């Protein structure tokens with residue numbers, strides 16, 4: 001059993017903290033956001049993530065997991081400190097390392113015994129791990145040691161707990177092999193492949209993995225543009241490609257493209273890493289550009305069907321960047337709403353989980369109304385645009401919706417519904433190459 005401090009209890013930090021506690025370690029989660037710590041101490045989770053409330057509650061009750069805003073109070077007796085703070089993009093697309101560097105400084109200043117510092121945040125190679133190690137060394141008490149281990153996280157929001165307990169691999173990059181082995185030992189109960197490597201390779205593995213998955217999505221979206229022109233069906237194509245195990249069936253869903261706090265920023269950051277080294281990656285820029293075009297394409301198709309948006313009401317179903325989360329960071333749904341409002345539409349929006357998170361980031365607009373449910377959102381609208389593939393949108397009473405609308409267009413931005421069934425009900429069903 002180890003004493004572990006987790007700095008930053010957002011999606012990654014809170015899941016990591018609860019996971020380590022479940023394995024039997026004594027874990028303290030630290031966050032500078034007092035609101036988050038107050039909620040956690042009341043037994044509430046600051047965001048929506050399946051299975052996480054139960055996991056946190058069980059471990060808090062067992063006395064293995066607690067929370068504080070004070071790094072100084074948490075650090076005595078810590079054998080390990082996990083840094084799980086944000087690395088958001090700067091305006092130039094680089095990863096902003098300031099939260100990581102500040103967390104490293106606080107950990108080093110508060111450490112009272114030698115410990116291992118584990119960097120879980122996604123950080124670019126090319127000097128950042130070296131800089132974090134130098135910050136640790138310069139702020140520790142004399143004679144104390146805190147080797148740095150880079151251990152990027154691969155969980156997905158919406159299935160963070162499942163992914164954490166069933167990882168495809170653990171990637172561990174370190175200069176100190178004893179420290180790397182100690183971190184690897186944490187993952188031993190999971191029986192997953194463990195890759196021991198150097199810090200830069202571990203850092204780049206994370207960016208390369210996200211860029212590859214984003215590439216699959218942009219690739220299928222590019223194929224859908226070609227498929228549409230030759231009258232081919234993108235779902236059949238994706239299925240046919242996916243049977244080939246070398247390609248794999250996942251991440252071939254065409255639609256509005258990828259959003260979220262990771263793919264957009266990490267593809268940009270990887271481009272920036274390359275450019276910093278004097279290499280312009282045409283490939284990565286194409287992945288971003290194709291993705292950026294998908295929302296405009298959906299709005300354009302709908303605009304053509306409606307003869308423009310002036311005087312038209314559009315129901316947008318979905319605000320979150322994916323189902324099973326209330327996270328709206330870089331959500332394609334929000335881009336689509338902004339485009340619709342700019343082009344003169346009235347928007348009636350609904351999401352099962354992300355209404356309040358969306359309201360916090362979308363500027364209030366006279367033409368944007370948040371509705372109590374999907375039926376209220378569709379009432380009187382000329383069109384419906386599906387922006388998030390929440391499964392419950394599939395089982396809505398679509399014939400009831402049909403009769404309550406002023407128009408009949410449905411733009412299925414996530415390929416969620418059956419085109420034949422929708423057309424059979426009298427909808428003008430629009431999608432990407434369908």
Ligand SMILES: NC(=O)c1ccc[n+]([C@@H]2O[C@H](COP(=O)([O-])OP(=O)(O)OC[C@H]3O[C@@H](n4cnc5c(N)ncnc54)[C@H](O)[C@@H]3O)[C@@H](O)[C@H]2O)c1
Nearest residue numbers: 008010011012031032033085086087099103121122153157
């Ligand atoms: N969200 C994901 O699905 C995911 C998955 C894999 C990797 N990542 C990476 O993990 C990192 C964290 O992402 P996230 O989505 O969990 O972020 P998040 O924004 O949800 O959480 C970060 C937390 O760190 C806290 N924080 C910042 N500086 C602090 C400090 N000095 N002391 C204490 N707390 C501090 C913030 O208040 C916030 O609560 C990022 O680098 C991200 O790219 C995220």
Ligand SMILES: O=c1ccn([C@@H]2O[C@H](COP(=O)(O)OP(=O)(O)O[C@H]3O[C@H](CO)[C@@H](O)[C@H](O)[C@H]3O)[C@@H](O)[C@H]2O)c(=O)[nH]1
Nearest residue numbers: 153154155156157217251252253257258259260262321322
């Ligand atoms: O075939 C697909 C699959 C996904 N998406 C979209 O891609 C985005 C990202 O989805 P997903 O990868 O499931 O969610 P994230 O939580 O962003 O997880 C990604 O980003 C994390 C943060 O780095 C990584 O840890 C994960 O491994 C990686 O999957 C969402 O907008 C999805 O709608 C598609 O458009 N088509």
